[in-house]
Amino acid sequence: MEAIYDLDAENPATAWLTEAADHARAAVRRLARTTLAARNDALLAMARAVFDKRTDILEANARDLAAFSGAAPFRDRLTLTRQHIDTMVSSLHAVAALPDPLRVLDSWTRPNGLRIERIASPIGVLGIIFESRPNVGLDAAALAVKSGNAVILRGGREARATSAALHRAIAAGLAEAGLPPAAVQMAPTPDRTFVAAMLAAEGQIDLLIPRGGRSLVERVRREARVPVLSHADGLCHTYIHRAADIAMATEVLVNAKLRRTSVCGATETLLIDSEIANASLPGILRDLADRGCVFRGDVRARALFPEMVPATEMDFWTEWQDAILSVAVVDGLEAAVSHINRYGSGHTDAILTEDETAERHFMAEVDSAVTIWNASTQFSDGGEFGFGAEIGIATGRVHARGPIGAEQLTTPRYNVIGSGQVRP
Amino acid sequence: MEAIYDLDAENPATAWLTEAADHARAAVRRLARTTLAARNDALLAMARAVFDKRTDILEANARDLAAFSGAAPFRDRLTLTRQHIDTMVSSLHAVAALPDPLRVLDSWTRPNGLRIERIASPIGVLGIIFESRPNVGLDAAALAVKSGNAVILRGGREARATSAALHRAIAAGLAEAGLPPAAVQMAPTPDRTFVAAMLAAEGQIDLLIPRGGRSLVERVRREARVPVLSHADGLCHTYIHRAADIAMATEVLVNAKLRRTSVCGATETLLIDSEIANASLPGILRDLADRGCVFRGDVRARALFPEMVPATEMDFWTEWQDAILSVAVVDGLEAAVSHINRYGSGHTDAILTEDETAERHFMAEVDSAVTIWNASTQFSDGGEFGFGAEIGIATGRVHARGPIGAEQLTTPRYNVIGSGQVRP
The missing domain is CATH 3.40.309.10 (Aldehyde Dehydrogenase; Chain A, domain 2)
Structure with a gap:
């Protein structure tokens, strides 16, 4: 069930991603039939798992910090404390408390009796590329699960142990709630080849969201062959x-x-x-x-x-x-x-x-x-807007602008309900 | 006021587009402050102008047909009749009759008293690349004006005289209603260099919509440096x-x-x-x-x-x-x-x-x-959905899926209304 990272493959990152994206696509189809209650149960189980595994997570973070030699502001971003764990738990609770983003946005009946419903539907398979802030992966996972999307995460090298520990907590929460583990997958290593593979993943990743410094965001926008939702600067x-x-x-x-x-x-x-x-x-x-x-x-x-x-x-x-x-x-x-x-x-x-x-x-x-x-x-800020969490602030002009929460990870599509109508 | 097509420029298409996009951006800012009534007046004036200039339009179409040597199905697409003119006029009336797409989608008040409004806002400057169907440019212009966007059209070579005649009707309608003529601009020739210029127009065109055969759509998706909304096949x-x-x-x-x-x-x-x-x-x-x-x-x-x-x-x-x-x-x-x-x-x-x-x-x-x-x-189909007109059926997974009408040419953004709040 888990995608295999085969170092003997010609391009191990691409091979892993192809398999992971297949699993993710199947997970999206399963998520499409889950109730809001099941998705919320998974979020609450993720919150319990983060809390229960807090010692592991903080130890993993200590290992990342021990190996880190960067400047103080970057070290700050990387550092997790008990306070941060509490914030993560309450953020998961806040996302669970939100209304269902997968809802009928509008509906109307045409003169021929056809009823048309505009439905907020999951985008599909999301790719998130992030750098040193370890909470980004967790927030992205929470918002993806809430909105019925699957997500493939690629975290930064500096936070590799922390990200892996958080991913174990996410996986435990999904398993406890009976949701497919492939709903949230993480690149098995922070090798940079995963970034290149994600940028090229046409038809596999439906939307790529880079969260990080300007050079990352610019590279993603310049090179991605898949749609990108990004925030530029905050001037x-x-x-x-x-x-x-x-x-x-x-x-x-x-x-x-x-x-x-x-x-x-x-x-x-x-x-x-x-x-x-x-x-x-x-x-x-x-x-x-x-x-x-x-x-x-x-x-x-x-x-x-x-x-x-x-x-x-x-x-x-x-x-x-x-x-x-x-x-x-x-x-x-x-x-x-x-x-x-x-x-x-x-x-x-x-x-x-x-x-x-x-x-x-x-x-x-x-x-x-x-x-x-x-x-x-x-x-x-997504939290200040009442979104529970956010995956950045979009500054593009299509799909969504401003804080990206669970609703912004949906796209309207249509159900048309007839009783045998044919078009004249 | 009109962008200049200078054949002595190093790249006349790029030079024209840069100027046209500047005018379009200014038009968007002006359109942002128009009332729905003003935008609807422009649509009704465009309808009158299409009707009044019907002889010109049909004569131009006859010239295009006389020069056309392609196969019968393509000739059919290119051909306009009095019936088509009537359909165009009624389509403009239908778009004018739609509710305002620029509306408050949702609003809520935060515990600190901040009121947050989610507003459907124009995307900005649209680029439409189309081929032989001459009505596509008119439908796109109508939906753009309704939704407060400016649009730059690049029509197919086969329909050049017809498209130009329709553009004169559009311009007359805009002028009569006092809206900026730069709201709807058309590439002055159907030279293919305009397509390349539009694909490269980062920061100038906010969304590119190709309407045409598979090879056009695939080229746009492959080469565009700007966001694209496209429909693939209809299987x-x-x-x-x-x-x-x-x-x-x-x-x-x-x-x-x-x-x-x-x-x-x-x-x-x-x-x-x-x-x-x-x-x-x-x-x-x-x-x-x-x-x-x-x-x-x-x-x-x-x-x-x-x-x-x-x-x-x-x-x-x-x-x-x-x-x-x-x-x-x-x-x-x-x-x-x-x-x-x-x-x-x-x-x-x-x-x-x-x-x-x-x-x-x-x-x-x-x-x-x-x-x-x-x-x-x-x-x-957009008409069957009640959208008045459509610019294609989007089959991507972000921004909008299905028929693209006026509402789909907006993106939600936020107004936050305070009374001196500061963030703790």
Whole structure:
């Protein structure tokens, strides 16, 4: 039943993937006839297994950390604690508590009596390529099972022992609930040839989701022969409109920039209306500066707050992922929208204003997966949206935009119910 | 305002497309703020313009036909009559009558008070590559305008004069309604370099839809650097289950196979349960044979109805598009589903049965864009679904499956409405 990794094969990764994809396709067909209760039981059993095997998982993680020689931020991503285990368990519970994503989205009856149902259906076989964060594989598995998809995971080399331990917990949960083990399979080694095999898996993998750094995502987009759902950068903007409540705007911006500077929903650029910049910008930036933020400003911003480096155009294209903020003074809403559509990454952008007309204009014209009114851009997250977990934030323009949860792993298809109709 | 086709440029097609895509992007931003009424006005104005310019359009079509030297079926596809003009006009009216595809799909409020709205939003800039059917460009333009997208059309060489005449009608309609003319642009010549330019238009075209023969579709899928929504073959099955009403099944199958044999929703393979084959298959096939259908059957089918050519395995992979039917006797539902998932093209498959449990099983496990119960597979069509028009039937597994209407030219994105929330 398990796909065989045969080192004597000409291309062991491709041979394994071909077999794994066959098993996955059969699992999808079985999952198609499961009830929501059975899929939820599997998620709860996975949660129990993660909890029961927590010592194994943490020991495996310690082995990965012992072998790891990378920089501190990467070590942080790789590190699991008891706290992380608890978060994984509660994330599985949250996904189990969600309504069934496999539902009738719409239905109507035609004049000839044909009843047409639009049904959210599983995509099929998903491929997830991830790097050092070990929870990504578990989140992907949970969302795939919830939505009736099978998934093939290829984790990063740094997290190989941790990923394998988590996969054992997933497999135990599936087995306990009587779901096919091939619903969640993991590449047996983190050999890079698996990435190449997955990129080439036309007809075997229906959707490939890369989760990791820019070089991984770009390689997948450039080379994949299968459809890809990816998030590019998170170059998010917060725009303080002339009708903003400045106290609120200051508090929201501090959170949007500094709560966690490394997340993709962190604000990288502040835009502020020229009408209010004189009166408000110095105070807003002082608040940020007091918390350790530094600035790259355009000429008009620097005139109002001299303690900043002159911004180059390149700075407005840069996702800092650090306590650095690009600042530009703009002449109103149209200019702000143009700036965002030009320099943004289509991820998340916010307007802070008390003017609802301005807000509507902003939300209609800003071309991003998530637009936010009067709140922090850091809310752009599957958990914060109520999705239980997420496999990234999609910034493409087809299939789905924004946080990818269980519903986003479905595609509408149709059931047509007749009583003998023929077409004239 | 109009993109310039400069024959002195190094690559005139790429230069034109870059400029056209810029204009299209600006048009999308303008369309984002139009009301449904304005978009519908444009569709009705386009309908009036097609009607008013009908003489021009038919004269242009006569010029195309005079220059055409291809085979009869292709000439048929190219030919426009007054009847076709009427159909185009009523199709535009039907699209105008549809509800707004740009709507709030769902909304909910989080415990922190954030309100999240999931909004169906335009994809952006569509590219449509089509061949000889001149109505394809008009249908695509209508659906794009309805859904707030801009579209760049590249029609086939055979229909160049007809397509240009239709484009003049579209442009007149847009102008009359005050919508940007760049919402619908057409490659100024049918030079093949435009196809290459569109395939390479990363960041310029958001979704490419090829409408035409297999070699076009396969080339687009193989070479495109932009997302593609395509339909592969229409290798559709009708499965007569043991609990079928045989009189109804016969009538439905005759329609599914013979109403029009060239459409992608035509049935190509009949599967029938072994339990009822002895009693029913000869009568069913006799009815088809009397109407000119011939058969390629497996051993068991031939034993019951000798007037057929022995089927090779290749026959079950073949989309006949003719009065030819592949026939196989199967041992029940599971075998039928396995046959369809193996040999089918994921387009449209029907079960004929009075047994609702069997129907549910079939519809859950058959992996096709459209599954049909007790009706002709030829109903798999945007018009028959009530979409007013369609740009093909998608047989991929992401974004949308089945007929592509205005709703399928949108992607959900999010508006988040706060009152100063910050993330803890």
